[in-house]
Amino acid sequence: xxxxxxxxxxxxxxxxxxxxxxxxxxxxxxxxxxxxxxxxxxxxxxxxxxxxxxxxxxxxxxxxxxxxxxxxxxxxxxxxxxxxxxxxxxxxxxxxxxxxxxxxxxxxxxxxxxxxxxxxxxxxxxxxxxxxxxxxxxxxxxxxxxxxxxxxxxxxxxxxxxxxxxxxxxxxxxxxxxxxxxxxxxxxxxxxxxxxxxxxxxxxxxxxxxxxxxxxxxxxxxxxxxxxxxxxxxxxxxxxxxxxxxxxxxxxxxxxxxxxxxxxxxxxxxxxxxxxxxxxxxxxxxxxxxxxxxxxxxxxxxxxxxxxx
Amino acid sequence: xxxxxxxxxxxxxxxxxxxxxxxxxxxxxxxxxxxxxxxxxxxxxxxxxxxxxxxxxxxxxxxxxxxxxxxxxxxxxxxxxxxxxxxxxxxxxxxxxxxxxxxxxxxxxxxxxxxxxxxxxxxxxxxxxxxxxxxxxxxxxxxxxxxxxxxxxxxxxxxxxxxxxxxxxxxxxxxxxxxxxxxxxxxxxxxxxxxxxxxxxxxxxxxxxxxxxxxxxxxxxxxxxxxxxxxxxxxxxxxxxxxxxxxxxxxxxxx
Ligand SMILES: Nc1ncnc2c1ncn2[C@@H]1O[C@H](COP(=O)(O)OP(=O)(O)OP(=O)(O)O)[C@@H](O)[C@H]1O
Ligand SMILES: [Mg+2]
Numbered sequence: 001x002x003x004x005x006x007x008x009x010x011x012x013x014x015x016x017x018x019x020x021x022x023x024x025x026x027x028x029x030x031x032x033x034x035x036x037x038x039x040x041x042x043x044x045x046x047x048x049x050x051x052x053x054x055x056x057x058x059x060x061x062x063x064x065x066x067x068x069x070x071x072x073x074x075x076x077x078x079x080x081x082x083x084x085x086x087x088x089x090x091x092x093x094x095x096x097x098x099x100x101x102x103x104x105x106x107x108x109x110x111x112x113x114x115x116x117x118x119x120x121x122x123x124x125x126x127x128x129x130x131x132x133x134x135x136x137x138x139x140x141x142x143x144x145x146x147x148x149x150x151x152x153x154x155x156x157x158x159x160x161x162x163x164x165x166x167x168x169x170x171x172x173x174x175x176x177x178x179x180x181x182x183x184x185x186x187x188x189x190x191x192x193x194x195x196x197x198x199x200x201x202x203x204x205x206x207x208x209x210x211x212x213x214x215x216x217x218x219x220x221x222x223x224x225x226x227x228x229x230x231x232x233x234x235x236x237x238x239x240x241x242x243x244x245x246x247x248x249x250x251x252x253x254x255x256x257x258x259x260x261x262x263x264x265x266x267x268x269x270x271x272x273x274x275x276x277x278x279x280x281x282x283x284x285x286x287x288x289x290x291x292x293x294x295x296x297x298x299x300x301x302x303x304x305x306x307x308x309x
Numbered sequence: 310x311x312x313x314x315x316x317x318x319x320x321x322x323x324x325x326x327x328x329x330x331x332x333x334x335x336x337x338x339x340x341x342x343x344x345x346x347x348x349x350x351x352x353x354x355x356x357x358x359x360x361x362x363x364x365x366x367x368x369x370x371x372x373x374x375x376x377x378x379x380x381x382x383x384x385x386x387x388x389x390x391x392x393x394x395x396x397x398x399x400x401x402x403x404x405x406x407x408x409x410x411x412x413x414x415x416x417x418x419x420x421x422x423x424x425x426x427x428x429x430x431x432x433x434x435x436x437x438x439x440x441x442x443x444x445x446x447x448x449x450x451x452x453x454x455x456x457x458x459x460x461x462x463x464x465x466x467x468x469x470x471x472x473x474x475x476x477x478x479x480x481x482x483x484x485x486x487x488x489x490x491x492x493x494x495x496x497x498x499x500x501x502x503x504x505x506x507x508x509x510x511x512x513x514x515x516x517x518x519x520x521x522x523x524x525x526x527x528x529x530x531x532x533x534x535x536x537x538x539x540x541x542x543x544x545x546x547x548x549x550x551x552x553x554x555x556x557x558x559x560x561x562x563x564x
Contacts, residue, residue: 052405056563074313074407082405088398092327098402104319105406148402 003066005030005156005187006051011060013046013211020046022211023060028204030065030155033182034189035202035219039303042208044191045085048160051189052082064156078106081154085161085191087141089133095120095144096129099151106152119147122177139170146177157181159190163197175201195296205295209303219295226298231264233278235287248277253297263301264290317412320403324420328386335382335424340431343378347371347436350496361498361529368442372523373495375432376457380518383425383458384465384486387417388478391469395561404563410556414466414549421462422455429454442526449525449534456541457518461486463548470555470562489515499531514544 004027013021020043028034038044049055050062053069053076061068067075090098099119103112120126123143128136133144142162149157159178163171175197182188192198198205199219207215215222230253251274253261265271278288293301328335351367361369394400403413436442444450468481492509493516499507510516511532521537524530530537556562 054401054404054563056559074409077405077407084398084401086398088401090394090397090399090402092330093323097326101319101323102402102406104322105313105316105403105408107313107315107407109315149405 002030004028004063005032005065006189007061007063007066008047009061011047011050011062012058013043013050013055014058020211021050021057024208024211024213025060026206026213026216028156028187028189030187031182031185032187033178033201033203034187035198035205036189036191036208037195037198037205037299038191038208041210042303043211044208045160047208048082048085048158048189048191051158052080053077054082078152079154080156080158081149081152082158083142083145083149083160083162085164087138087145089136089141089144091132091134094130094132095125095136095147098133098144099147102148103151108152112151115153116147116151119150123147124173139166142166142170142174146174150181155185156187156189159188161191161193163192163194195294195299199295207299207302214302215298222298223292223295226293226301227267228263228265228293230291230293230297231262231274231278232259232289232291233262233283233287234259234289235283248274253293253300263293313408313412316406316408317416320408320413320416321419324386324390324416325423327390328420328424335386336427336431339378339382339428340435343374343428343432344435344439346374347439351440361527364527364529365440367440368527369498369523370496371433371436371440371442372526373519375429375436376453376519376522377490377495378432379425379429379454379458380461380490380515381482381486382428383421383461384468384482386421386424387462387465388469388472388481389465389475390420391417391466392472392475392478395469396474400562410553413556414463414553417466418459418462418549421465422458425458425461426454429458443528444526445528446525450522451525452538453518453522453525453541456545457522460514460518460541460545460548463545463552466552467548467555470552470560473561489513492516493519494531495519514540517541517544 006028008027009025011021011024024043024047036044036047046055050057051064051069053073056070063069064076065079067079069076093101096116099116100113103116120129123146125140125143125147128140133141136144146162162174162178166174178188178190178201202219204217205215205219205222206213217225248262251262251264253263255261262274264274275288279285347367347370351370355366391400464486468478472478472481493513494510499510499516502510517532517537517540520530520532521534521541524534524537
C-alpha cells in the first residue's frame with residue numbers, strides 16, 4: 001500500500017475553552033482532490049493548521065506523506081504547502097523578495113529563481129513582482145499566498161478557503177490552477193463554503209461539524225447514501241403558507257414562489273406516507289417530481305442545528 | 310537536513326534587511342538620542358564628577374551610553390519584529406517552513422546583535438568627532454558588545470513571544486530593562502554609591518555588561534573584568550536556554 005498524503009488519527013485540539021477538534025480520523029490518498037467542508041467554526045482551519053505544523057494538536061497523530069508533523073517536521077513541512085485562510089503578508093517586502101525569502105526558508109537559493117518566475121507567470125503576478133505587498137489588492141495578495149505555498153514544490157497542496165472574497169474571474173482562474181496542479185500529480189485538499197465548487201471538483205469529501213467528522217465519502221456515494229431524496233412540488237398552491245404548515249414543515253428544504261422542495265425518504269413506506277399527505281392537501285401526483293439531493297442540501301441537513309428526522 | 314543553514318541564514322538576512330529598510334527609526338534615531346545624552350550629561354558634569362582619579366567624565370560616560378544604546382536596540386529588534394509578525398499574522402510563513410526552534414532563535418539573536426553593533430558603531434563614530442576617548446582593548450570591547458547585544462536579543466525573543474500587544478513590550482522595556490540599565494552604572498561608578506546600593510548593583514547582570522565593556526575602553530573598572538565576562542556569558546546562556554525552551558514548548562506560538 002502506498003503512503004497516504006495525509007493521515008489523521010484521533011486528532012483532538014482544545015483551545016482555552018473550546019473543543020475545536022474532538023477526535024478526527026481520516027486519510028487523504030496521494031493524487032486525490034479532497035474537499036473539507038463544514039460550517040463556520042467547525043474546525044477546518046484548525047485541522048489544516050495542525051497539518052502544516054502551525055498549531056500543535058492536543059492529542060492524536062498527523063502525518064504528511066508518512067512524516068509525523070511533530071517528530072519529523074522538517075520532512076512533513078517540505079512536503080506540504082499551506083495557503084492560509086487569512087490574507088496575511090509582510091508589509092516590509094515586495095512580492096519577489098517575499099518569494100525568495102520563503103524559498104530560502106526551505107533551503108533553496110538561486111537555483112529556485114526560475115521556478116519562482118514560473119509561479120509569478122502562472123499566477124499573473126509578473127507585473128507586480130517589485131510591488132510592495134501592502135499595495136496589492138486582496139485578490140493579488142491571495143495569489144501571492146498561493147505562490148508562497150508552492151515555492152518549495154510541495155506534493156500536497158492545502159487551500160483554506162482560496163475563493164473567499166475573490167471575484168468571478170479569479171475564482172475561475174484559481175479552480176483552473178487547482179485542477180492543473182491536480183493533473184500534474186499534486187494532492188489537493190481544500191475548504192470552501194461554495195458547495196457547488198466542491199461538488200464539481202472534489203473526488204472525496206469530508207464534512208466537519210463542531211469538531212467531529214460527520215461524513216466522509218466520494219461525493220456520489222455521499223448523495224446516494226443519504227436516506228432521502230427531494231420531492232419538488234410545483235403545484236400552484238405549493239407556495240402558500242398554510243399548505244405546508246405543521247405536518248410537513250420539518251421536511252422543507254427550500255421554498256420559492258411557485259415551488260416547494262421537500263425531503264422525502266428513500267424508504268418506500270415512509271415515502272408513500274408523505275405522498276399521501278401531499279395528495280390529501282390537494283397536490284396532484286403530476287405536480288410532484290423526485291430528484292437526487294445536491295451536496296449542498298445534504299450538507300445543510302447534516303450540519304443543521306435542529307434535529308431533522 | 311540536520312541543520313537548515315540556508316533557512317536560518319535567510320531568516321537572519323530578512324531580519325537585517327527589515328531593520329535596514331527603516332533605518333531612520335532603527336539606527337539614526339537611537340544614535341542621535343544617545344548623542345544628546347552625551348552632550349547634555351558630558352558637558353554639564355564634565356568637571357563635577359571625578360571618576361577613577363584622572364579620567365574625564367565623558368570618557369567614562371561614552372562606553373555606558375554606547376552599551377545602553379546597543380542593548381536597547383538589540384532588545385527592540387527581536388521583540389518588536391516577533392510581536393509585529395504575530396500581530397500581522399505573517400509569522401506563519403516562518404512557522405510553515407522546516408526551520409527548527411534553534412535556527413529561529415539563532416537568526417533573531419544574530420540580527421539583534423547586528424542591529425546593536427550598527428547602532429554602537431554609529432554612536433562611537435559621532436562621539437569620536439566630539440570628544441576624545443581611549444580604547445584599551447578592541448577585543449574586549451567587541452566581546453562585550455556581541456555578548457550584551459546577544460543577551461538583549463534573547464530577552465527580546467522571550468518578550469516578543471510572550472507579548473500579545475505593544476503595551477506588553479513597553480511594560481517589559483520600562484519596568485525591567487530600563488531600571489536594570491539605569492541602575493547599572495551607565496552614568497556613575499558604583500564605587501560612588503553607599504555600600505547597600507553597591508551590594509544591590511552587584512546582583513544586576515546588566516551592571517557587568519557595562520562594567521566589562523567599559524574596561525575595554527578605560528582599562529579600569531569597578532569589578533575584575535574577568536568576572537564580568539563570566540557573568541555576561543552565563544547570563545547569555547541562561548536567557549538563550551530559556552528562549553529556546555519557550556520556542557520549543559510552542560507557548561503562544563503553536564498553541
Ligand atoms: N487561536 C485560537 N484560540 C482560541 N480558539 C480558537 C483559536 N482558533 C480557533 N479557535 C476556535 O476553534 C473553533 C474552530 O475554529 P476554526 O477556525 O478551525 O473553524 P473553521 O472551520 O475554519 O471556520 P471558518 O469556516 O469560519 O473558517 C472555533 O470555535 C474557534 O473559535
Ligand atoms: Mg477556517
